[in-house]
Amino acid sequence: MDSIKIRGGNPLRGEVTISGAKNSALKLMVATLLTGEKLTFTRMPDLADTRFLSTLLEHLGADITRNGSEMTLQTASLSSAEAPYDLVRKMRASFNVLGPLLARNGEARVSLPGGCAIGARPVDLHLKALESLGAGIELADGYVEARAKNGLVGAQIVFPFVSVGATEHAMLAAVLAKGETVLENAAREPEIQDLANCLNAMGAKISGAGSATITIEGVDHLTGASHAVVPDRIETGTYALAAATAGGDVLLRDAVWKHNSALWDLMIAAGASVSEENEGVRIKASGGRLRATDMETRPYPGFPTDEQAQFMAAMCVAEGRSVIRETIFENRFMHAPELMRMGARIDLRGNEAVVTGVEKLRGAPVMATDLRASVSLVIAGLVATGETTIGRVYHLDRGFEHLEAKLAGCGADIERIKE
Template sequence: MDQIAITGGAQLEGEIPISGAKNSAIKLMAASLLSDEPLRLTNMPRLADTRFLGRLLHRLGTEVTESQNGAGPETVLHTPEIVSAFASYDLVRKMRASFNVLGPLIARTGHAKVSLPGGCSIGARPVDLHLKALEALGASIDLHEGYVYAQAPRGLKGAEISFPFVSVGATEHTLLACVLAEGETVISNAACEPEIEDLADCLNAMGAKVCGAGTPTIRVTGVAHLHGATHAVVPDRIEAGTYAMAAGMAGGEVTLTGVRPHHIAILLDKMEEAGVQVTRGNGSCTLKRNGARLRAVDLSTDPYPGFATDLQAQFMALMTLADGESVIRETIFENRFMHAPELSRLGADITVSGGEARVRGVGGLEGAQVMATDLRASVSLVIAGLAARGDTVVNRVYHLDRGFERLEAKLSACGARIRRLSDDEEG
């Protein structure tokens, strides 16, 4: 199993291009099931998760063609017919987002059999809201031996769906199902993330009638069919925020390109509060720190436009070197402080109690062997290693490959001393 080795102490100088958003790309890929015409996705990230979902879609009948041209990476997905409406446990358990093929399969074929997703290291994240929304749209749902058996032989019908709490996954899944439903669907207490807007924009380009995406109330007028389209995947705000904090932690000056600064506005505000110089541009953002000690800043994760839970681990790493004590509250997922013990192995002073972590800044971190526990936790260990004295080795980096494209190359281009160790180099 590969590792990533970092020799800390080098400041970062240069530009980092931001890839298309993983969290958007995988839902856009699922949207290809809704039409028998090709969907061309540009600015597509090349990740373990997108490759895996491509294999699942191929099993269902989708032709997946990847290419690279002057404008960047693109993927064309074409599903002339659904050859199978069955997604097995072996396929779904590896990536939760693959469960979102359920809605499009029901919408297009009237039936589906999809495995319930497996557990998750950062919390249970049940799919009850997904299933209740599909039932509200007229699907008959039966759970048996770990599978969802869904039937809607006469098609889905528009409905009023009000979520008891904000759920990005349930909002996206409902959108994917209801665009082909007869009549109007109103989604209340909908998630407002940029990825929701991106999915709606893509669906509208395919002929759907979605309005209000990005607000708590989304209205969808169902259409009989969707056609092909070309759509550019929104830039990855989590990747952008991660590299912003890497620059803040290691020091130096880094410009992020192909980014939408307003998507990470609250993070940039927090970084300025911590003492990092931030310059927002049109499609770019520059982070600069001249070596001055960071200041401790408190934060609480919240649904968008609040502070993203997917950036919490990275911000905790940043705060390990801040002057004073910061309090970080996690309100979205339980069990999302598993990176704290690993940061402590590098010399961080962190105390976790329930959904709150207190981080007392230390004078410096020391390189060590650490273990990645999930995608965002793994990258927090990488950026901590950039600032640690000596060598840091991050194990189980397959988590990183799920969500970060060419991480070592992007950081190396800015002067980081980082490399991947393959199996035959380990030890």
């Protein structure tokens, strides 16, 4: 099992090119199931998750080719309408093949999903949305069996709380439904807008993406299209926090300023310099320690839960005491005990973490517990004295493309240890 070794203390100087967003790429890839024509994506990240989803889509009948950051998918016909447990259990996003399979094929059988252990994250809202569109749903032996022999039918769907996954899933199914579908209390993330833009390029009729109300006028069929995956705002935030914490001056090339407004506000409050440039976003460290700043995760446009662990790592060496409140997922402070192994002072109180900044962290062997937690340990390792070894970095490989090379290119002393 690979590990990452970091010798801390080097400031970061240079530039990092931001890859396509993992959270968008996976749902865009699933759109191949909605059409028999060719889809071409540029800025497609090369990740464990995109490779894993490719295997599932190929099982379902997709023909996939890749050339660098360009990926072409075509599902001329479905070879199967069943997504088995072994191909779904490792990644929650795999479950989103259910709606497109149902919309195109009239029936589907998909295993209940797996993924990071950061809370229950049930699929109830996904299934209720499909039922609203006219699907018959049964649960049997760990599988969802869905049928809509006469096709899906447009409906009004009101989500009881904001869910990115359920919003995306409903969109993917409703584009081929008969009539109009209205999604109320929909998620507003940039990845939602990116999916809508791609589906519209394929001939869908979606309006309102990026707002709380999305309207979808169903069409008979979709065509092929070319689409550039939106730059990854979580990767952007991760490198921004790394630069502000380790010190230095880093240009985040291709980063989209407006997608991380909540983070920029907090980083500026903490003393970092953050500025929008033609090429992306520039981060300059203050030259001293950051100032402790409170944070609370919220649905977009609030502070993203996927950047909470990274922000906590930055606050571990900030001057003063900060309160970090997690409101999206339970059980998402699993990185805190590992940070404490490095000398961080963190007091966990339910969904709050009280972080008292220390002047220095100490390198130590630590273990990644989930995707975002793993990269918080990288940030901590960059500023720790001595050597930090991070184990189980397969979590990190799920969502960060060429992380060691990108950091090393900015002066970090970091390497992957193959085992």
